[in-house]
Amino acid sequence: MTEPVRKASQREQARAILIVGALALRAAASCDAAVAEAPPLPPPRPADLIPAPEPKPALQPPAPAAPGAAAPTCLSRLVAEGAHAEAAPAPAPAGEGCKVETPIRLSSVTLADGDLVKLTGEPLLDCGFALVVADYVRLIVAPLGEAMLRAKITAIETGPGYECRSRDHIAGEKISAHAKGLALDIFAVDFADRRRVAVERQGGVDEQSYFRAMRSAACGWFTTVLGPGADAFHANHMHLDIESHGPSGSYRICE
Numbered sequence: 001m002t003e004p005v006r007k008a009s010q011r012e013q014a015r016a017i018l019i020v021g022a023l024a025l026r027a028a029a030s031c032d033a034a035v036a037e038a039p040p041l042p043p044p045r046p047a048d049l050i051p052a053p054e055p056k057p058a059l060q061p062p063a064p065a066a067p068g069a070a071a072p073t074c075l076s077r078l079v080a081e082g083a084h085a086e087a088a089p090a091p092a093p094a095g096e097g098c099k100v101e102t103p104i105r106l107s108s109v110t111l112a113d114g115d116l117v118k119l120t121g122e123p124l125l126d127c128g129f130a131l132v133v134a135d136y137v138r139l140i141v142a143p144l145g146e147a148m149l150r151a152k153i154t155a156i157e158t159g160p161g162y163e164c165r166s167r168d169h170i171a172g173e174k175i176s177a178h179a180k181g182l183a184l185d186i187f188a189v190d191f192a193d194r195r196r197v198a199v200e201r202q203g204g205v206d207e208q209s210y211f212r213a214m215r216s217a218a219c220g221w222f223t224t225v226l227g228p229g230a231d232a233f234h235a236n237h238m239h240l241d242i243e244s245h246g247p248s249g250s251y252r253i254c255e
């Protein structure tokens with residue numbers, strides 16, 4: 001350190017002692033040291049070298065409630081978060097493996113601004129799965145629709161949720177997530193300006209972009225997303241479920 005600089009530093013310290021005392025001076029000195037030792041920031045990386053973002057939404061989906069979670073607790077949380085839902089009688093066991101742990105019927109979801117989005121099929125779902133669906137509607141489907149198509153969403157055309165059947169209705173296949181109330185099929189999204197964005201085919205470029213965006217976002221929200229192009233069974237709807245795949249349960253199917 002040069003002589004003038006050292007003197008200046010001493011004067012600074014003496015002034016600080018007079019003002020805030022020895023303790024505050026020590027804190028300030030250590031802070032200055034940290035700033036002095038901080039390495040310079042690297043130059044910003046060129047745009048074409050920045051890796052593509054992960055294909056998942058910024059908002060993390062909620063962890064699904066464990067199947068069998070106490071019905072009143074899950075249902076009261078679902079209702080408290082703005083969903084219109086009610087406990088439903090357990091469906092009659094129509095086949096092996098068909099069972100909904102905590103059956104509820106989900107009829108609509110309240111958005112942040114208080115507007116309602118109806119689920120036309122009033123699907124019968126496991127309550128833990130309904131929490132995930134309600135958040136997907138509230139945080140993705142509705143705000144994305146309003147932002148991209150400049151109109152409010154009024155309804156989502158859905159299937160019935162629960163169905164006691166094998167996958168893709170194929171005899172001998174594994175039991176479907178629908179048979180546990182852990183799956184929902186979406187056929188279309190209805191807007192306040194009377195526009196209808198069908199999963200099967202969208203009317204214009206904006207509608208196509210909107211559907212692509214909500215479909216991609218679903219892949220971060222659910223563990224299985226199957227839609228048009230995946231196979232013949234999903235040509236006219238988007239199937240969403242939260243079944244775990246693979247040995248670790250972290251594998252996702254997004255087609």
Ligand SMILES: [Zn+2]
Pocket residue numbers: 178183184185238239240
């Ligand atoms: Zn389905």
